[in-house]
Amino acid sequence: MSDATDVSGNTGRGAAARLSVLKTYKLFVGGKFPRSESGRVYEVADSKGNWLANAPLSSRKDARDAVVAARKAFPGWSGATAYNRGQILYRVAEMLEGRREQFTAEVAAAEGLSKAKAAARVDAAVDRWVWYAGWSDKVAQIAGAANPVAGPYFNLSTPGPTGVVAVLAPDTSSFLGLVSVIAPVIVTGNTAVVVASEKAPLPALSLGEVLATSDLPGGVVNILSGRTAEIAAPLAAHQDVNAIDLAGADAALAKELETAAAENLKRVLRPPAGTDWAADPGTERLLAFLETKTVWHPMGI
Template sequence: MSDARLSVLKTYKLYVGGKFPRSESGRVYEVTDSKGNWLANAPLSSRKDARDAVVAARKAFGGWSGATAYNRGQILYRVAEMLEGRRDQYVREVAAAEGLSKSKAAEQVDAAVDRWVWYAGWTDKIAQVVGGGNPVAGPYFNLSSPEPTGVVAVLAPQESSFLGLVSVVAPVIATGNTAVVIASERSPLPALSLGEVLATSDLPGGVVNILSGRTAEIATPLAAHMDVNAIDLAGADEELAKELEIAAADNLKRVLRPQPVDNWSATPGTDRMSAFLETKTVWHPTGSLGASGSAY
């Protein structure tokens, strides 16, 4: 009897609403490494998949935005723990996706896990940075506090398949938003594997939804979708970014434009967290004027 056996190849799927569906159209496309060698077939998402992901993100928004910031931080830290446990897998996937040596890929993966921990620590602190008490000339308090924008469409960076991905997804959900993520078109496998980690962590289904396929094909309906509140164009080229920005104007989406050069290895600031926060201002009478207040 021969000892030869066939390897069990991995079937990558989308991650939508906490589940792993195939593309609604049944289409796939070939993913290759930097030398053109076949790695896997990835789902080729359709417009219907994009709409399903928005429905899932909207359904999850109430519970996720209503959770305490401390609880969100605990959940994000749990995701980091699980990423650390699958470090070797991500090193292999990032090395193949980006044509890096094993040591260079390990540096990228370690930085991505550290980046996730960094944002986990910010969940209950960002309000102190972007909110506060406002000076007023009157017998009342005037307080501003941040609230999440809603459903955010995220175009993941094309070249940085894992560190860049984490750098755009983590700040969106750390602040209570939910996300529909379009993975790197050329290198989607680390993003699709991230869905497996999220599904087995404490992150509620629908908070992050991951689609793979042609970036322009998926992003166009998301930019025009009236139930998407904001869009991060990190993974769009100049021409696509302009097209999506025009489409997003129809319902006054918040738009985070792509930067000319993004150094994903640099220490992040708070910009990506504050980009998708709204400010709620409340005034409250002091002294004997009563206990009623107003918000605007």
């Protein structure tokens, strides 16, 4: 005779222990979730050294594939209206808010914070994403100009995106820092290849799941996890990467990457050591990866 089951789902002999459903984290490239090309993974631990998950260990081939995806997405994303980009980023913020508990747990484990402090960091990250979304159709007002010239012409300078930007996410702030380096890059029309924090990649990989189910076109943001130095080197040397943000590089690695970037004339942003990611972001990162286009137009025509 089978055991009876009550309305809570427990059998008469007591509830059987459930097997843990472990999450398989994957890369986010071109709007899809591939495993690392090499099939390698590495162990991710919490702040106390306890195992959390296995994260994909990206290879140079994964980095090259991410650049191809970012380059393919660039014309459509940069050609979208600023208003539309802002709407899409705001939609991402809505979805981040809906997964607040998940990100709170991941940040708490990664940074050794209490649940309340981790929740505050997540709230700040969502607020920052909304803040950057609001800049999408306003940045031209502070980065553009109508220039006085000696002649019957309108001379107008307008900002435009640099192109494909490689972003090394900071190790010291697994989610707020991550948002602080991704949002200003893409809101202005660039596409990004993001190298997640080597020590705490899980919030970044979970962000990929949010982006995949938002209105963000595939390839606009591509997220890799693994050894920062191993992935960053081919990105700094890649001819189809236009700029690199060294937020997640230590002094020795930053110097090496700056040298590699100089050989192909990349724009490089190297933030100061000890950056406080909770501080007011200002507009520095918003303007860091913009190019200025100047147009002359005859008056009266």
